[in-house]
Amino acid sequence: MPNWEPLKGCQELAISAPVDEVLFHGTRGGGKSEAQIARFVIEVGKGYGAHWRGIIFDRKYKSLGDLVGKSHQMIPIACPKAEWKEGKFKWVFPGGEELLFRHIARVEEYRDYHGQEFPFVGWNELTSYASSEIYDLISSCVRTSFIAPADGSLAPLPMCIFSTTNPLGAGHAWVKKKFIDGGGDCTIQDEHTEVFNPRTQRREDLVKTKVAIFSSYKENIFLDPRYVATLEKITCPNKRAAWLEGDWSVTAGGAVDDLFDAQ
Numbered sequence: 080m081p082n083w084e085p086l087k088g089c090q091e092l093a094i095s096a097p098v099d100e101v102l103f104h105g106t107r108g109g110g111k112s113e114a115q116i117a118r119f120v121i122e123v124g125k126g127y128g129a130h131w132r133g134i135i136f137d138r139k140y141k142s143l144g145d146l147v148g149k150s151h152q153m154i155p156i157a158c159p160k161a162e163w164k165e166g167k168f169k170w171v172f173p174g175g176e177e178l179l180f181r182h183i184a185r186v187e188e189y190r191d192y193h194g195q196e197f198p199f200v201g202w203n204e205l206t207s208y209a210s211s212e213i214y215d216l217i218s219s220c221v222r223t224s225f226i227a228p229a230d231g232s233l234a235p236l237p238m239c240i241f242s243t244t245n246p247l248g249a250g251h252a253w254v255k256k257k258f259i260d261g262g263g264d265c266t267i268q269d270e271h272t273e274v275f276n277p278r279t280q281r282r283e284d285l286v287k288t289k290v291a292i293f294s295s296y297k298e299n300i301f302l303d304p305r306y307v308a309t310l311e312k313i314t315c316p317n318k319r320a321a322w323l324e325g326d327w328s329v330t331a332g333g334a335v336d337d338l339f340d341a342q
Contacts, residue, residue: 083157085117086110088298089265093241094118098267100240100289102205102258105325107310108302109294111243112146113153115201118241119178120157122199126233129175130225133199134192136217138184138207140168146203147180154178189216198223198238206248211257246321246329258291259327265292293325 085091093103093114101118103111119133137143150170154161160173169179178199183189197220208214218240225236244254261268267290274285296302296310313319320326 083117083153085114086298086300089292089294090114090298092265093292093294094121096267096290096292098288098290099238100258100287101242102254102289102291103241103243103294104245104258104291104327105294106296107245107322108296108299108306109325110299111294112149112203114294115146115203115241115243116150116153116178118239119199119201120154122237123158123161123172123176124174126174127176127225127236129177130196130198130223130236131174131176132179132197133177133201134179134181134197135201135203136181136183137203138182140180140182142207143180143182143203150178150180183213183217186212186216189213192217192220195220196222196224198225198236200240202240202242202244204248205242205244206246206250206254207244209249211250211253246325246327247317251327251329255327258289261289262291265290295325296323 085094089103089105090110090113093101094117103114105111115135122131125131135143135146137146147168151163154163154170158172162171163169164171167179168181169177171177183192200217200221202208202214205214221238221240223236223238227233227235242254246255248254267288270287270289272285272287273282275281276283276285296307310319310323313322317329320329
């Protein structure tokens with residue numbers, strides 16, 4: 080991604096991890112939002128054109144405000160000819176690539192996306208979703224009809240679900256079970272499934288991968304220390320452990336956790 084460099088350490092790893100599902104989690108102030116945008120933009124201009132299409136979700140449009148703001152800081156520098164379509168809440172790139180920002184809070188709203196292709200799906204604050212139901216439904220849209228040229232001039236189109244979150248939130252328990260409990264940080268977890276492959280016309284072993292990558296404010300060399308001071312003054316033990324330490328052992332997952340609305 081021209082003119083933008085990831086933070087050394089976990090942010091650098093998160094935007095390049097060769098896996099199907101990434102959970103970029105940890106403390107507040109660790110650069111998770113920037114990494115999510117960069118994960119999409121690094122594939123822009125490689126020749127995939129309109130096949131490279133991404134969408135980033137949150138439960139409410141207003142919760143996407145900060146993320147959209149960061150996209151306005153990053154994308155015009157990386158891709159000066161990219162256009163922001165205000166009425167459609169999306170970026171359109173010269174090669175035809177698109178990055179959309181959308182809200183989804185109810186299962187019924189999945190119908191708006193059923194049948195669409197999004198090789199890249201992002202989730203902003205994944206623990207704000209009380210269950211995995213919407214996540215699982217939208218995962219069916221992570222697909223592509225693109226077939227890489229036989230001459231090897233272009234790599235297969237990458238497909239990825241990239242989620243960011245802090246601990247706490249109504250969905251703390253299911254996110255922890257899916258990504259955190261299965262292995263340590265930066266440990267790629269494999270899931271093997273035998274499926275029918277339409278391209279080869281036979282059943283084959285399919286391997287899907289996921290990884291949890293810890294993000295810490297301590298790696299963010301651009302972070303104002305006054306923000307760190309605010310985190311260090313938190314007196315609520317759960318919020319302090321979640322936001323300052325990224326600790327998943329906090330007591331969370333209840334209805335009131337959604338009030339924290341961690342960013």
